[in-house]
Amino acid sequence: NAGVIQTPRHKVTGKGQEATLWCEPISGHSAVFWYRQTIVQGLEFLTYFRNQAPIDDSGMPKERFSAQMPNQSHSTLKIQSTQPQDSAVYLCASSLEGGADAEQFFGPGTRLTVL
Amino acid sequence: TQTVSQSDAHVTVFEGDSVELRCNYSYGGSIYLSWYIQHHGHGLQFLLKYYSGNPVVQGVNGFEAEFSKSDSSFHLRKASVHWSDSAVYFCAVSKNSNNRIFFGDGTQLVVKP
Numbered sequence: 473n474a475g476v477i478q479t480p481r482h483k484v485t486g487k488g489q490e491a492t493l494w495c496e497p498i499s500g501h502s503a504v505f506w507y508r509q510t511i512v513q514g515l516e517f518l519t520y521f522r523n524q525a526p527i528d529d530s531g532m533p534k535e536r537f538s539a540q541m542p543n544q545s546h547s548t549l550k551i552q553s554t555q556p557q558d559s560a561v562y563l564c565a566s567s568l569e570g571g572a573d574a575e576q577f578f579g580p581g582t583r584l585t586v587l
Numbered sequence: 588t589q590t591v592s593q594s595d596a597h598v599t600v601f602e603g604d605s606v607e608l609r610c611n612y613s614y615g616g617s618i619y620l621s622w623y624i625q626h627h628g629h630g631l632q633f634l635l636k637y638y639s640g641n642p643v644v645q646g647v648n649g650f651e652a653e654f655s656k657s658d659s660s661f662h663l664r665k666a667s668v669h670w671s672d673s674a675v676y677f678c679a680v681s682k683n684s685n686n687r688i689f690f691g692d693g694t695q696l697v698v699k700p
Contacts, residue, residue, distance in 0.1 A: 476630070505688075515677065515690035528687060563630055573619050573638060573681075576688065578630030 474498075476579035478564050484585045485554045493549040493582045497566030504547045505576060506539055507563040515563075521547060554586045591680050593691035601699050602670050608663040608694045610678030620661040622652055623677045625693070631677060637661065648672070673698045 477496040485491050497504050506518040517531040521541040532539065536554075541547040551558055561581040567574035592611045600606050612620065621636035635646025642654040652663045661678060678691040 514692045517687045517689070520687070531687070565630075573636070575621075575633045575636070576631075578623075578632070580628070580630045 476564055476566050476577055478562075478579035478582050480582060481580060482583045482585070484587065486587050487555060488553050491551045491554050491558075491584055491586075493551075493562050493564075493584070495547045495549070495564030495566075495579060496545060497547070497564070498577055499545075501566035501568050501577070502544075503567045503569060503574065504541060505565040505567070506547070506549050507565065509561040509563055509581070510559075518549070518562075551584075554584075556586045559584055559586045591678055591689050591691040593676075593678055593694050595694050596692065597695045597697070599697040599699065600668055603667050604698075605666050606664065606668050606672075606696065608676050608678075608696065610661045610663065610691060611659050612661065612678075612680050613659060614680055614682065616682060619681045620652075620654060621679045621681070621688075622646065622650070622661075622663050623679060623690075625675045625677065627674070634663070634676075668696075668698045670698045670700055672696060 479494045502523050504521045508516045519529040519532050519539045520527050524541045536552045539549045561583050563578055563581045565576040565578045567576045590613050594609050619638050622634040623631040624634055625631045634650050635644050635652055637644045637654045645651050650665050652661055654661050675693045675695050677693045679688045681688045
């Protein structure tokens with residue numbers, strides 16, 4: 473079991489460029505979560521999928537951010553026209569089921585730096 | 588306002604010492620309380636959780652946490668820490684009605700040899 477895989481581990485973009493972050497959940501897990509971690513804001517929930525369907529995206533910034541889960545083996549977080557304030561570690565997690573009691577398994581994160 | 592509060596940003600102890608990392612919450616309704624650990628450069632790892640029953644829950648690596656409804660607390664403890672316990676510890680709350688996890692700001696634990 474390789475755990476949750478996130479690629480790339482590090483990404484540097486210029487202001488205004490697009491960034492796509494990838495997450496491969498643990499095989500058999502039906503729920504995928506995205507979080508953003510910064511020193512200032514801490515850990516923030518972004519969005520959540522269950523069985524590939526978007527369930528809750530209330531934490532996603534309304535502009536420039538989008539997330540998809542085209543199949544059960546991967547999810548993407550896309551940030552258009554990146555800004556310096558988007559610099560953060562983006563964490564993906566998966567759980568066997570989507571219930572509130574389900575343990576979430578986290579990937580190592582993608583560190584995004586926007587210059 | 589629903590919050591998870593970890594009052595200590597940094598805790599430093601010596602190897603073999605006991606440690607308690609504090610967590611207080613303010614949420615209504617049915618909730619799940621959990622602790623996660625994050626080593627530098629890594630994602631979060633689950634330690635333990637509480638929903639109901641025995642207020643003292645055991646986790647991995649000798650960690651335990653005690654739920655107190657009267658104090659709205661869920662403090663994490665370990666009787667004898669090891670240098671490898673140095674990490675950031677996050678207290679978290681999730682509501683039974685949805686799947687979002689709300690994390691505290693984290694407590695950085697430094698264990699000196």
